[in-house]
Amino acid sequence: MLKRALISVFLNAVALIAVAQLFESFQLEGFGSAILASLILAILNVMIKPILILLTLPITVISLGLFLFIINAFTLMIAQAIMGSSFEIEGFGTAILAAVIISILNLLLNRLVKDTLKS
Numbered sequence: 001m002l003k004r005a006l007i008s009v010f011l012n013a014v015a016l017i018a019v020a021q022l023f024e025s026f027q028l029e030g031f032g033s034a035i036l037a038s039l040i041l042a043i044l045n046v047m048i049k050p051i052l053i054l055l056t057l058p059i060t061v062i063s064l065g066l067f068l069f070i071i072n073a074f075t076l077m078i079a080q081a082i083m084g085s086s087f088e089i090e091g092f093g094t095a096i097l098a099a100v101i102i103s104i105l106n107l108l109l110n111r112l113v114k115d116t117l118k119s
Contacts, residue, residue, distance in 0.1 A: 040082055052075075
């Protein structure tokens, strides 16, 4: 269980670094900052995200789940606010695009690692 959580945090950090390379308005100060941001996001996803999902359930249902990207962008912005200058996102639009790309990359990376660990 702990091994899976650590792998997930590492893969999320890799996804954050990849997004930082794609967008100039999404900046991280290296892999250590990416790991810290990934840990903060994991904590936020456990503590705050369920509350946000519950509060926005009607709009999430109406949007067929697409509003979850807005919630993910919001958690990215909270993580960025906690970390200060080592993690910066310039604008909520960038956060939404980053949330979509991070979700896709996490899906792909987790499937790749899951298949590798099974072999």
